[in-house]
Amino acid sequence: MFVNATYDRDRKTVHYFDEDGSETLYIGGSFAWRTNNPGNLTKPGSYVMDAAIGYAQRTSGSKSLFVIFPDRASGQLAHQRLLKRVYGNSTVKGMISKYAPSSENNTDAYVSFVTEKAGVSPEDIIGSLGEDKFGAVSAAMEQQEGNVPGVIKQLGKPVQVQLRDKLNQPFASQKIHVKSASDNFATETDENGDLPWIFSGLLGREVSLYYDREQGDLEKIGSFTADGAASAYTFGSPYYLLSARPRVHQTELVAHPAMHVVRAGETLSSIAAKYGTSVDTLVRINGLANADHIYARQHLRVRAAHAVTQSNPLPKARPSTVKPASPVRVAVADQREVGVVHQRNPESGHPQTLVSSPTLELSGAIWCDRFKGSQSVDTLNPAFKSCVEAFFAALKVAGIQPVVNATFRPAERSYLMYHAFQIAKGTVSPDKVERFTGVDIDWVHRTADGEMDLDASRKAATHMCNGFGLRLNSSRQKVGRPWSSRHNYGAAIDMNIPDFTGKNVQDAHGDEIAIKSFADLKAIGQSYGVRFFPVETMHWSDNGR
Structure with missing residues (x-):
């Protein structure tokens, strides 16, 4: 079932988003067909129309927003409800005169078409029509509004692929070939090593990536299965091997540390300038809801750390096709470089140094200040935000004031919350937790001899749960995986609604309900369109999950 939709007026396309992560395009055809809105209903000013999942501006100069429905049946039902509720006491002619005013339509022709098709009189009262006649009037109006099918393109589930080298640096601005049974095309990574979105519906299930070294010399990077929910895959692109040195000196992190601790008076702009990056990048990698809201002692990721030595700096990395062997002990100094694994070349037996992942930061309460979520309704996605605002407006009229605890939550924060909860509960071993792109956390604390x-x-992990406000001893406490929570999509809100019994609140249909x-x-x-999730005590979302 579609749960959200956006409209591209120039391309005459509606982009639908399914609750399972799949995406679909409705291209061309009539406007009513694209939007699943056979009655061409516009957004009401006083409430959110039931089942609306988005809105579309039909023309650039139009002040009206037309409703996008998840399917045609929902649009038809909304149309019929509107006719009965708003025009129930009107004649057929009077209803059409208001529904399709002469300033925008040939109203007389509209009335003639509907009455002839439905077999009713222009003076018949809408509310007095039998179900058959009422259905015929509704169907005739839908036909008049236009229902010309276009093209439906099933995009499937999107996959975001990021390529990083063995220094865990972005494999940026590199030519990549994407191959599958259905398609084969060349593309390029951006400055973050990201490829454009890849859709399983267009490429098929099995997708392979190849690095274009030069003029068609392709080296396979890896393959993945593009049939899961929207996911992020990170491949270690070609290995980079460095010759071992007889002595490894004390390591220091220079130039660009991985984290920055905010000082009083600093702004995101000044921090970005200090590290040679952009405000947008800092907002993205830290999951910030507002670029203007940072605070002293806050920890911000600025980029992955670069490990270098005080003497004998690392030589320039060179590609190699030699596969790394299992780690073995090599006679080197006790102090070794951060993120460096010493191995032997499986062919020559000579010692080599494989530069691997960057320094990881141990788990603990400090991570609770990273990837902050939001309590603002403004950070919800537009479709759900309008639903929440309409619900809140109705509650406010009745003297009820909801207390919002959480709205948008970055997927990185969901990752931290989920695995901290699992580890603290003893459900999973710390060394079995999978990595998550952009979160350089080490869940495994070790003894002096290196054992877990x-x-x-x-x-x-327990300290993290306390910092996140998770109740370890509550059977009702549920923590979703990253991208499984509607919070990650800006489509959920955690809130308390106090003192509601005995109040009269108007629902979206205009009926006053005594609670x-x-x-x-x-x-x-x-x-x-704000649905309660019964498994959790405060959780409401667009789909009740």
């Missing part, structure tokens, strides 16, 4: 310290790892129980409140919220 399970107690310390769980204790750190006797929480069930009444849930029904009113659902009429506005």
Whole structure:
């Protein structure tokens, strides 16, 4: 079922988003067909129309926003409800005169078409028509509004692929070939090593990536299965091997540390200038909801750290096709470089140094200040935001003031919350947690001899749970995986709604409901498109999950 939609007026295309992560395009055809809005209903000013998942501006000069529905049946039902509720006491002619005013339509021709098709009189009262006649009037109006099918293109589920080298640096501005059974095309990574979105519906299930070294010399990077929910894949692009040196000196992190601790008076602009990056990049990699809201002692990621030595700096990395062997002990100094694994070349037996991942930061309460979520309704996606605002407006009229606890939550924060909860509960071992792009956390705390310290790892995870406000001893506490929560899509809100019993609240259909129980409140919220999730005590979303 589609849960959100956007409209591209220039391309005459509606982009639909399914609750399972799939995406679909409705291209061409009539406007009513593209929007699943057979009655061409516009957005009401006083409430959110039931089942609306988006809005479309039909022309550049139009002040009206037309409703986008998840399917034609929903659009038809909304049309019929509108006719009965708004025009129930009007004649057929009077209804059409208001519904399709002469300033925008040939109203007389509209009336003649509908009455002839439906077999009714222009003076018949809408509310007095039998179901058959009423249905015929509705169908004739839909036909008059136009329903010319266009093209439906199933994009499938989008996959974001990021390529990073063995220094964990972006494999930026590199030519990449994407191959599958259905298509084969060349593209290029951006400055962050990201490829354009890849859609399973266009490429098929199995997708392979190749690095174009020069003039068609393709080296396979890896393959993946593009049939999961919207995901992010990170491939270690070609290995970079460096010759071992007889002595490794003390490592220091220079030039560009991975984290910056905000000082009083600093702005995101000044921090970006200091590290040679942009405000947009800092907002993106830290999951900030507002570029103007940072605070002293806040930890911000600025980019991955670069490890260099005080003497014998690393030589320029060169590509190699030699596959790394299992780590073995090599006679070098005790102090080794951060993120460096010493190995032997499996063919020559000579020692080599494989530069691997960057320094990871141990888990603990400090991570609770990273990738902050939001409590603002403004950070919700536009479709759900309008639903929430309409629901809140109705509650406010009745003297009810909701207390918002959470709205948008970055996927990185969901990753931290989910795995901290699992580790603290003992559900998963810290060394079994998968990595998440952009979150350089080490869940494994170790003893002096390098063995995993399970107690310390769980204790750190417990501190994180406390910082996140997670109730470890509550059976009702649920924590979703990243991208499984509607919070990650700006389509959920956690809130308390106090003192609602005994109040009269108008639902989205214009009916005034006397609230006797929480069930009444849930029904009113659902009429506005804000659905309660029964598994959690405060969670409301666009689809009730």
